[in-house]
Amino acid sequence: MRIVRILFRQNKLLNFFTLLTATLLFFFLLVLVINIKQTEIEVGTTENFKNKQMYKLSDHLVDELETEFFSRASNYDKLNEFANALEKSTDFQYFNAIWQPIGVVNFKGDKIFSAYYENGSEVSIYKINGKEYHSVKSIQVDSDALSYNNIQLSQGRLFDDEEYVFIGNQIPVILGAEYNGIYKIGDQIDIEYYQQSFKGTVVGIIQPLQKIITVNRPEILLDRYIMIPAMYFNKSPSQLTNDASEYPIFFRASLLSRANGTILSELDPVQIRKLVGEIALQTGFSHYSIIGANSLKINTLVQMTETNRITLLVLSFSLLALAIGVLLLSLFIKTKRNVSTYKVFLINGATLSYIYKMISLQSLITYIFGSLLPLVIGIVLIGLSASILFMYLLLVAVFSIFMSIMSYVFVKRIFLKLDIVRELKG
Template identity: 35%
Template sequence: MRTLLIELKESLLKKKMLSILILLQTCLLFALISALYLSFYKIDTKTKSFYAQYEGKNIYKLSDQLFDEKEVEFFSNPNELLKVKNFYHTLLNSKDFLYLNTTLQHIGVQNFKGQSIFLQGYEKGDPRPPYQKKEGLPSFDRVKSIQINDNVLSTFDVKVQKGRVFNKEDFLFKKGTKIPIILGAEYQSTYNVGDTIYFDYLNQELEGMIVGILQKNTSFPVNGDSEFYADRYVILPEFIMEEVPQNAEVLSFQQKHYLHAINGQIFTNKDMISVQKVVNAISQKVSFDDYIIIGANTIGISLMFTMMKQNIQLMSLFTAVIFIFCIISISLSLIMKWDTNIKKYAIHLISGATVPQILLYAFAEILCVICLSLTLIFSFMQLVGEMPISYYFTLLGVSLIIIVLGMLPFSFKLNQSNIVKILKKKE
């Protein structure tokens, strides 16, 4: 064993540049496989937890038609609010389809701790300035926010890294209680679960408490965007308000809120005619007919799945090409290294060493380089995040293939070569 270690050390140090070259090549191969594995693992996860929700489904857009005189009538007649409330509640509880509502409506936040990336207008290069509701009172920063209903949470399996998601009771608006708030992943270093936030939503000042922080890259459908990322958004529950408005301020608040709520999406496997019949029945039941249904987004969904399949095919091809190229390159490098040591191997055989012993020596030399490469890659991947156990088995399997392919040419030459001729040739 001691002799093996001495020989191994001498060989690696004697041909340092070649050993380093092999080390760099194996590191490159493992790094590429790691990157591709991450991509495949991410796509596979999203296919199960996000994209799979769209398969075989149609998405219809529901839009109100309260324009001009109708809009004036709606805001001036308190009785119209009840119709819209009933319309939304019936859509939300329908067994014939899934009603999703995601409203992009910024909020004003007092004493906001976040950076400008969280402000309304940041993506356009023009963050909106703070505002005051009354002179002398604290100002509000215009912060990006999205309001979602319970169906969005349950359908797209929204998860948090800290705290919890909304429960059923969180969607019931109760006067005088703190509003539950979930923050996007990029807020994790700015706010903590349990922090209190004072904010202005639709001209109604409310007190909220942070109950959770989303996992990174959490996404769900918003309007025409089937994959909307919420990392920089404040998420509020789409309230259900059972309270009858007692004054003009509360009435205006509820009217604006429910006008947003009925402009959602219908998620179903039904065709347009079937959906129209169901919604018409709801409309007649609650006496609200100022709406239209915009046709199914079947082209967009089909295109999304087609692009996913094409991406997977391209990634598979890229993986195969890189894998073959690196294997061939590493094999050639190992053959070159073995050719430089063939005289030493012949002397060992004349001195009484057996072929299996020489193969063990070669195996140990390759294994040393491969283990160092794996150690470097595994250490780096720990910084990326927790990897599934299958990842480690994948790289170990690739390592075994490299060793086997690398030793095959050497084993063949060792068994076929004439020792005397080798020594004479090297003299």
Template identity: 30%
Template sequence: MIDENNSNKSPYIEEARFGLNRNKRSFFIIIIQCIICLVLISIGYSNFKQGHNSLRKINDYYNQIHYSLHDVADEDGSFSKYLKSEKEYYKLKSFVEELRNNDNIDFINTILQPIDIINKNIPKKFFYQYEEGYAEPIREENEIKYSFVKSTQISKNLKDVFSIEMDSGNYFSEEDYILNDNLYHNIILGYEYKDYFKIGDTIKAEYISEKFKLHVIGFFPKDTNIVRNNDVISLDRYICMPAFTELNYNKFEYLTSFALSQQANGQILTLDKKMNVAELVEQTSNKYGTFKFEVYSDNTNETKKLVKLSDDVLSKIRMITIILVVFTVISITMSMLSRIQKDYYRFGVQLLCGASIYNILLQISIELITVIAIAVFCSLIISSFIIGFGNYQLLLIFVGFTIFITSMIVPTYVLLKKETSQLIRGEE
């Protein structure tokens, strides 16, 4: 059965190659089926998994009791007094620092303060309130164009609270939370900014009436979410700045005063169900004679419903994946049984020439693993063009291997049950 010119090659490989050539049509169909199955699995898995993981992190956040602080400084007139007094500034600073240093709570900041990007062509989707339909048009002053874009200022501990990771680049260092005199600061951009900026770029911007130079040090992964006042906020279209813990009142009086007042309206997280957070805030406020605050316990029902919905969708994706794999395995199994029946006589001759059933199984396995390997390789290429690279690639390889193993079970059983005489008689 082996060509003399190829006698130096493995007979099983040669027979497998012959089998592949002889059954091109059926093997081509198997390849297409596997590619469709694997590409659908990769798209469903990768597109949903990141968002689901992000929501799970938010659910972990809700395992703590959390409160939002809202000052009444505008209502009682203390805010205007605060802006004009260095003494009032340091009172509020002491209030904020005491909450930050309290070991029984996490005091976090997720401030939504938009900034103006200067002389950059920024797509409208990054503009403040774009999603609500109220995005301000680009304004021009003295031949300078300003784009009012979404931005958030976050505290040091937010990374741990929401288990924030990086798509590329670095997270903020301790030094980044110190407001320096030249207003040159590091920023992290949301995932959708990757098409417009790169790490190392410098962006000129205006933040609370001061001109900044913002240096891009990294990008968040897609679907990075945080929570503020019970609202889930996707950072994909945000510029993220540090919420400065060390400010320079003497040089930047208005910027410093305004930024600190925003930080005072933070969120408190605690695991202590018995803690009276409103009383804690009131006592600390009275201690330093600063703003009065209303303390709200955030309602978690809507977010928990969202997490549950995410879990349900993931379960459906798992079920669809199983159905796709089972359908593909059944289809391949039927094709392999048809191929075995077609080659009964050929297998019988091989047995008479000294081969064993296990040799034939090895030959068939080489054929199938070659076909599935081609399908996996094509699926990886197609998926990388559609959704880029990611952990799903290991999943595709695993699913491909699983399809191969399970598709060989029935053909192996059929061949092992056959007698040599049955194979020689062929199709009767």
């Protein structure tokens, strides 16, 4: 170890630059790990949609037809069974991601959260039962929508299974990334959703740039959205007619939303029409049509994420190779400059192989020190997840050992060329 200490005292500037290079390199490795992890999620999301078609179900119930349909309690059940059968079907995947603004009392956010802000519309404020509501962007999702779109949270949790069932006026709420700092986990938000009042509780905050893919809008960026569960009913809606008459719009809209979901499948439009037709026949609900079968939107997203991953990998490996080259270059310069020190070691009885080992140990110590700053910044400032930290530490270990072995081999070759022993003998 004394020799290592002496080696660190030689060429202090070069040693400092090697440490700096190693630190930057490990920063780069950390960013690379985060990136690869993120690309995996993004590519994983589009993989769920790759080579598939998206179809949107749309009901025909408008105006008088809607009034007539909902005048019979049994039709509520038919619609409910139709939606249930679609969800349970094993022939295709079915999910609900409904774009529907909601009202929020005493809204703390600014105008960017307003329902139609991006379309250039003014902030919409309305009153129901004396309460003033801000109309804000919201999406109602079921658990399949969250899993197919691989939604990642930065804080809190996703909805539990029982939270999708309509029981009372309590509702969990997950907020988009831009709400971070405006509301926090546990905050209560008074919500109006399909003219029904709910007490919302914030249970999670979504990571930035998370998206939900739908037929109409292939990229719904959730940053400015309030996400709530798409409601299910634990009893046949005909048994809930008292509630239905109390909240007619909520019951109807919720049932229709569930039946107007998205089908994701490799099947062609004719096959899908046949399968949904069979479900319609079994359940007795036939007021629907199927829109979509446009694979271009999915192709754009798949191609975009895959190209991004390839670019990332190619660039990262080229830069990594360059950085390794630089570290070896500095090792070469350092070794050549330290020849006189090595001579002293040899005179004092050290063997050549011992000197090789000490030089590679010096490199190992330099790399380990170089990896510390990125690690501290990663934990303290970025708050990295355990899996990312584990990957980073694994990479640090592999890289440091690899570079130390390289140093050993490299120094041995330099020594052979320099032939120090002959120089000593004169």
